[in-house]
Each structure stands twice: as C-alpha cells, then as structure tokens.
Amino acid sequence: MPKSVLIIDDEPLITAALMTRLEALGYHVYHAINGLAGVQAAELHRPDAIILDIRMPDIDGYEVCTRIKRTPELSNTPVIFLSANVQDSARQRAMAVGGSVFLSKPYEATDVIAAIEDLTEQPLTLKENAKHV
Amino acid sequence: MSKKHTILFVDDELSVLDALRRALHGQHDVWNMHFAQSVDEALEKAHAMSFDAIVTDVTMPERDGLDLLATLQGADPTSDIPVVILTGLGDVDLKRRALELGAVDLLNKPIIAEDLIARLRSVLRLKSYQDELKAHNETLAQLTDTAHRFVEDVAHEFRTPLTVIKEFASILSDGIGGEVTEKQTEYLQFITDASRNLAHLIDDFLDSSKLRARTLRVDRREHSVADLIDSSWPMLESRASAKRVVLERQIENGLPTVFADADKVRRTLINLAVNAIKCSNPDGVVTVSACTGDLGGIVISVTDRGPGFPEDEAQRLFERFRQGGEANRISTKGFGLGLNIVKDLVAINLGAVSVSSTLGEGSTFSFTLPRCDVENIVDSFIQRTAERAPTAMLSVLCLRRTFPESSVGELQSFGASVCHATDIQLPGQDGRSILIVGETIEPDRWKDRLIRQDEENRKHAPAGGVGQLCVEQIGTWSLRDARDVILGIVCPSKEVKCCA
Numbered sequence: 001m002p003k004s005v006l007i008i009d010d011e012p013l014i015t016a017a018l019m020t021r022l023e024a025l026g027y028h029v030y031h032a033i034n035g036l037a038g039v040q041a042a043e044l045h046r047p048d049a050i051i052l053d054i055r056m057p058d059i060d061g062y063e064v065c066t067r068i069k070r071t072p073e074l075s076n077t078p079v080i081f082l083s084a085n086v087q088d089s090a091r092q093r094a095m096a097v098g099g100s101v102f103l104s105k106p107y108e109a110t111d112v113i114a115a116i117e118d119l120t121e122q123p124l125t126l127k128e129n130a131k132h133v
Numbered sequence: 134m135s136k137k138h139t140i141l142f143v144d145d146e147l148s149v150l151d152a153l154r155r156a157l158h159g160q161h162d163v164w165n166m167h168f169a170q171s172v173d174e175a176l177e178k179a180h181a182m183s184f185d186a187i188v189t190d191v192t193m194p195e196r197d198g199l200d201l202l203a204t205l206q207g208a209d210p211t212s213d214i215p216v217v218i219l220t221g222l223g224d225v226d227l228k229r230r231a232l233e234l235g236a237v238d239l240l241n242k243p244i245i246a247e248d249l250i251a252r253l254r255s256v257l258r259l260k261s262y263q264d265e266l267k268a269h270n271e272t273l274a275q276l277t278d279t280a281h282r283f284v285e286d287v288a289h290e291f292r293t294p295l296t297v298i299k300e301f302a303s304i305l306s307d308g309i310g311g312e313v314t315e316k317q318t319e320y321l322q323f324i325t326d327a328s329r330n331l332a333h334l335i336d337d338f339l340d341s342s343k344l345r346a347r348t349l350r351v352d353r354r355e356h357s358v359a360d361l362i363d364s365s366w367p368m369l370e371s372r373a374s375a376k377r378v379v380l381e382r383q384i385e386n387g388l389p390t391v392f393a394d395a396d397k398v399r400r401t402l403i404n405l406a407v408n409a410i411k412c413s414n415p416d417g418v419v420t421v422s423a424c425t426g427d428l429g430g431i432v433i434s435v436t437d438r439g440p441g442f443p444e445d446e447a448q449r450l451f452e453r454f455r456q457g458g459e460a461n462r463i464s465t466k467g468f469g470l471g472l473n474i475v476k477d478l479v480a481i482n483l484g485a486v487s488v489s490s491t492l493g494e495g496s497t498f499s500f501t502l503p504r505c506d507v508e509n510i511v512d513s514f515i516q517r518t519a520e521r522a523p524t525a526m527l528s529v530l531c532l533r534r535t536f537p538e539s540s541v542g543e544l545q546s547f548g549a550s551v552c553h554a555t556d557i558q559l560p561g562q563d564g565r566s567i568l569i570v571g572e573t574i575e576p577d578r579w580k581d582r583l584i585r586q587d588e589e590n591r592k593h594a595p596a597g598g599v600g601q602l603c604v605e606q607i608g609t610w611s612l613r614d615a616r617d618v619i620l621g622i623v624c625p626s627k628e629v630k631c632c633a
Binding site: 110 | 292296300301304309310336339368396
C-alpha cells in the first residue's frame with residue numbers, strides 16, 4: 001500500500017511542485033490550502049506524514065502542529081515543517097510544538113523525500129525521532 | 134514660538150526660594166517655576182511632572198543636593214534632566230564630586246540673578262538640542278527597524294516563487310514531465326543552479342540586514358568541530374555535485390571542542406565553500422579542513438584549486454578583511470555578498486579570517502574559532518580588539534548570569550558609546566557571563582540601568598524563569614590588564630599566563 005502524505009500549504013504552486021514530485025514516486029498525496037482545512041484533512045485521511053508550511057492566512061503552522069499533536073489518533077504522525085522562514089527561532093518553535101524535521105524553502109527534493117522515508121519507515125522510538133531534531 | 138520651560142528650584146530655606154522667585158520674576162513669560170524645600174519633595178515633583186532643568190542647593194538637612202543629583206541621574210526618566218548645583222565659593226572637592234555625578238553647571242552662592250538667568254538659558258538651550266537629537270535618533274531607530282522588517286518580508290516573499298522555479302526545473306530535468314533531451318537537461322541545470330545562487334544571496338542579504346540592525350542573535354555554546362562541519366555537509370555536497378566538483382574533508386584527530394554560535398559557523402563555512410566551488414573547474418577538488426591554530430584556537434579552512442590570485446592581491450584582500458569596518462565595506466566582485474558577511478560572522482564568534490592564494494594553483498580561506506575554554510575565549514576577544522584598537526580601554530562587567538537579551542544592545546539603548554563589545558556567556562561558569570565593552574563607558578553608570586532593565590525584562594518573562602542579575606565586578610582597564618582581571622574573576626585558582 002502506498003504511503004500517504006498530507007501537504008498543508010497556502011501556496012498552490014508549492015503544493016503542485018510537491019504533489020508532482022511525490023506522486024511520481026508513488027505516494028498518495030492529499031493537500032489542504034490553509035491551516036484549519038489542514039487539521040480537518042489530517043483527521044479525515046490519517047496520512048503517514050504531514051508536510052506543513054508556517055505562514056498561512058488563518059491559523060499558522062505552529063498552531064496546526066499543536067492541534068495535530070493534541071489529537072490522540074494523530075499524535076504520532078510525523079510533521080515535516082517546510083517554511084520560507086529560515087530563522088533559528090522559527091526552527092526552534094517548530095520543534096517545540098512537535099515538528100520532527102524543519103526544512104527551508106527553497107528545499108532540495110531529496111531532503112523532503114529522505115525525511116518522509118526516515119520518519120515513516122517504522123514506528124519510531126523517541127530516541128530515533130530525536131535524530132531528526 | 135518656543136515652548137515655555139519648566140524649572141524646579143530646590144532649597145531648604147524658604148527665604149532663599151522667595152528671593153529666587155523675586156529675582157526671576159521677569160522670566161515668568163518664558164519659565165514655569167516650581168519650588169521644593171527638600172530632596173524628597175523635589176523627587177516627588179520630578180516624578181509627577183516633567184522638568185526641563187533643576188537648580189538645587191547642596192547643603193540641606195537629611196538628604197543633600199548631591200544625593201538628589203545621584204538619585205535623579207540613576208533613574209529613568211529623570212536622568213535626562215539637567216541639574217545646576219549651587220555651592221559655596223571655595224568648596225573645590227564638592228564641585229568636583231558634583232560634576233562627576235553629572236551636574237551640568239555649578240553656580241556660586243550668593244546668587245546673582247543675571248548670572249543664574251544666563252546659565253539657565255544656556256542649559257535649556259543644550260537640553261533642547263539634546264531632546265531634538267533624541268527624537269531624531271528614535272525616528273532613525275524606527276526607520277531602521279521598518280527597513281529591516283521590510284528586508285525580512287522581501288526575503289520571505291522571494292523564497293516562494295524561487296522554490297517553484299527551482300523545483301519545477303528539477304522536476305522537468307528528472308523526466309517527470311516527459312522525456313527531455315540532453316541539451317534540455319543542461320539548460321534546466323542552469324535554471325536550478327541560478328535559483329540556488331539566488332537563494333544563497335537571499336540568505337546573505339538577510340544576514341547582512343540583521344548585522345547592520347544589530348538584531349542578529351548570538352547563541353554561543355560548546356560544539357564539536359566535526360558536528361559543525363557535518364551539519365553543513367549535505368548542502369555543500371549538493372552544491373559541489375551540481376558543478377561536478379569533488380568535496381574532501383580533513384579533520385585533525387582529537388580536536389578540542391569550540392565555543393561558537395553554530396548557525397554562524399555554518400553560514401561562514403557555506404559562504405566560503407560555495408565561493409570555492411564556484412571558482413573550481415569541473416572535476417576540481419575543494420578541501421574543508423580543521424586543525425589546531427597557533428594561538429590555541431581551531432582553524433577551519435576551505436581550499437580550492439581554482440585560478441587563485443597574485444599574492445599581493447591576496448594580501449590586499451586580507452587587509453581589507455581585517456580593516457574593513459562599517460564605513461569601509463570591502464568590494465567583493467566575484468565573491469557575492471559572502472565575504473563581507475563572513476568577516477562579520479567570524480567576528481561574532483571571536484575569530485579572525487585569513488586568505489592565502491597562489492596564481493594558477495588556488496586559494497585557501499581560513500577562519501578561527503576559540504576553544505571551549507575560558508582563557509582561550511577571553512584571549513580571542515582581547516586579540517580581536519587589539520587588532521582593531523590596540524590602545525582601547527575595556528569596561529568589564531562580570532555578571533552572575535547571562536543577560537537575557539543582548540546586553541550590548543541594552544547598553545546602546547541607554548546611550549552608551551559602545552565601540553565594540555561582546556557578551557561572553559562562559560562555559561562551565563554556571564551561567565555566569567562577562568560583558569566586555571570597548572572604550573570607556575563609565576561602567577558604574579550603566580550597571581544600575583542594566584539591573585533595572587533586567588528586572589523589567591523578567592517581569593515579562595515566563596514564570597519560574599531566571600534569577601536576578603547580579604553584577605559581581607566592574608571597572609575599566611587596558612587590554613592587557615582587562616585580560617588578567619577577567620581571568621582572575623572567572624578562574625581564580627588558575628595560574629594565568631601573561632598575555633603576549
């Protein structure tokens with residue numbers, strides 16, 4: 001069964017680029033165009049991994065991640081932050097709210113794929129998870 | 134029309150105040166005059182309303198005029214009020230003390246009305262210039278802040294379309310959109326490379342803006358050199374492979390840990406390595422190496438086998454590296470914004486930059502980092518300062534714990550003339566830090582303000598936060614003495630070698 005990934009990003013062309021790349025590799029991709037829709041989509045589809053933007057029109061990525069981590073069925077779903085904000089403070093905050101990896105835009109597709117694969121290989125122990133932080 | 138000035142006169146003798154009132158009667162149109170008969174009453178009034186000047190007698194029961202002066206000077210917002218002291222004719226010692234405490238003028242008693250009026254007019258004129266300057270500075274600070282936020286927003290906005298361009302070029306090149314010819318792949322690679330370069334420029338642009346706005350946060354900690362290099366490696370390898378350049382690393386065994394801001398080290402390394410990759414030929418080799426330096430610190434170098442440049446040019450570049458201050462930004466044709474930023478980022482890490490090059494053989498750019506050892510950190514700071522200003526006097530404040538925000542920025546916001554400064558959070562000192570500030574800035578004067586600012590900061594800090602700031606030792610010394618003083622405070626048991 002193909003792995004599923006949810007992309008939460010308000011920029012349609014970024015979503016399109018990620019979808020094109022991931023679908024070509026055989027992933028099943030869902031997407032949401034804002035934070036609230038993203039939380040709903042996560043609850044509905046229970047993806048294997050989530051790619052999450054930070055700056056979005058309604059609720060920001062930190063809040064989305066906080067809500068996802070608070071939902072028992074989703075609390076173990078790895079969240080990959082993908083943001084144009086490259087400041088250390090953004091990275092730290094993303095990790096503090098439960099993000100597993102922080103990647104900055106423009107990203108290298110290989111980094112995104114490696115992160116998805118590493119995080120969805122098998123149920124991660126806390127220690128293994130910490131390697132990505 | 135100029136505004137009416139408000140002046141407070143302080144004397145315990147009512148008859149003196151009455152005499153002043155009568156003598157200055159003619160000034161009622163231009164001055165609002167208030168009177169107080171004790172220091173406490175004066176302080177109460179000074180906090181309740183805004184005075185343009187205070188004229189005070191010295192000898193008063195309980196608290197005297199110097200006490201009033203010191204209290205006013207030590208607190209915002211009263212520290213800006215100019216104070217004129219009325220003294221006896223011969224009391225030289227008292228006059229000196231009053232001036233040291235910050236009195237703007239002294240007047241001998243008995244007072245001659247014309248003298249007092251002339252002096253006060255001069256004091257008020259200066260005060261209005263000061264106020265004007267302060268207002269301009271505030272406007273400038275706001276403008277700088279706006280400009281910096283604009284740069285941040287622009288950088289953020291640039292990244293999204295850049296990501297789209299780069300990623301779709303890469304998708305096409307990978308054949309996801311259909312078959313591509315060899316020529317098309319080559320052209321798509323040009324787009325990918327150019328987008329990467331542009332992304333790199335945006336990073337530099339952002340750093341440069343933060344450096345100028347002095348908002349670049351510094352977080353120095355203990356790090357292993359190998360870890361620092363490792364964390365930049367994937368990025369460097371992808372840049373190198375795009376140009377078919379081979380990336381090598383040589384890290385000396387058993388290198389001690391360094392004390393640095395990891396992010397700044399990574400940005401430095403990436404800048405130097407990307408430059409090296411850029412000027413390498415296809416199949417060329419770029420070497421990143423780390424070893425112990427002459428002064429006990431660690432040297433990280435990036436060597437290319439590119440065209441190099443003549444030795445005298447390398448020396449000129451090095452000199453410009455060394456001397457290039459804010460007013461003398463070095464020309465970096467062919468180096469992007471990178472070298473200017475490298476110089477600043479390395480300085481933040483108390484290191485130095487050097488370059489050597491041979492025409493036709495290649496170049497080596499190196500930077501140093503202090504070992505995670507108090508003595509080496511302090512030496513690095515002294516060394517860096519000595520290169521820029523050999524005769525500098527250093528003000529040293531030894532703090533019982535790290536100041537939460539940049540202490541340097543705080544000092545500047547108080548109006549201290551900080552020429553070069555560092556806030557060294559010392560490893561293995563239980564959070565103790567040394568704030569070293571270049572030039573004489575009267576550390577006593579800023580100590581109380583730092584503490585008060587800290588109290589203010591802590592009010593807004595999360596509950597259960599850090600303890601109270603405590604200034605253990607303060608003073609101003611020459612570079613050589615400052616080193617011994619600092620090391621004497623932070624490692625008293627250690628026998629300190631004399632600084633070369």
